[in-house]
Amino acid sequence: MEPAFLKGVVVKGFGRGSRQLGVPTANFPEEVVAQLPPMREGVYFGWAQVAEDEVRGMVMSLGFNPYYKNTHKSVETHVLHKYEQDFYGEQLAICVLGFIREMTDFKSLESLVEAIHGDIKTTKECLDSGEYEKYKHELVKYSLAH
Template sequence: MPIEQLKTVLRLQATVVEGFGRGGKQLGCPTANLSSKDLGDLLEQLPTGIYCGWATVDGKGPYKAVASIGWNPYFKNKEKTVEPHLLHKFDKDFYGAQLKFLITGYIRPEMNFSSLESLIKAIQDDIAQSNEWLDTTEGESWSQDALFQ
């Protein structure tokens, strides 16, 4: 399924907070979880699903990103979260940093998986699709958005 360009892009800004520790350890893709306090009422309004876009960390970047917005059904989360995975190798964690996240493309709905392996495979596919789409002229043009100025 091809990535769908959003008709209205989403611009988020929040502090990076510690999550459950599953992204890097269990799934092989560390996430920069956004503070639900910083997102406020917007968090409830955000449609769930898997998305891609561009992000900066304390003004550095922009970096390609893929994110889960929702409850992560496989792990049965009790709270809705925004969990971007930046497609860049960082030397260390950046908890407390300000992350600006421009969501430009919709990949797929949030879903449950029968095994951890099938979840990991879906995440790898999401990352590959995001990388490819964000390298297109349309996808890359968003890296210059006013959010990052």
């Protein structure tokens, strides 16, 4: 797939990433989600940059999250770094590089959490391959533009 870039201010989401799943996510406002090029619903990997922090790996879900039966499309990004505090109001820029899996309606919260941890593992393996390293620089340029 061609890399897709997106940036916007992080807003409060559904409040379940950290609390229910143990995997905090950063959410974009709906008007930013609408700017994504046409992409199928699912889980993706790539790079993320919060404000002017270093570029880090990320896992992103795109869609309606059938387990939670969301009524609007969301982009929820888990940055592969443990931040000491929330970063609501900060700019988040992402570079989406590859598709991991389709959205799934899980039978239990435990199976959803297990899949998320599998997505994180897959993301680390893909990004550690070195194949996508060049896109870190592209993300920084995109983040600084405008």
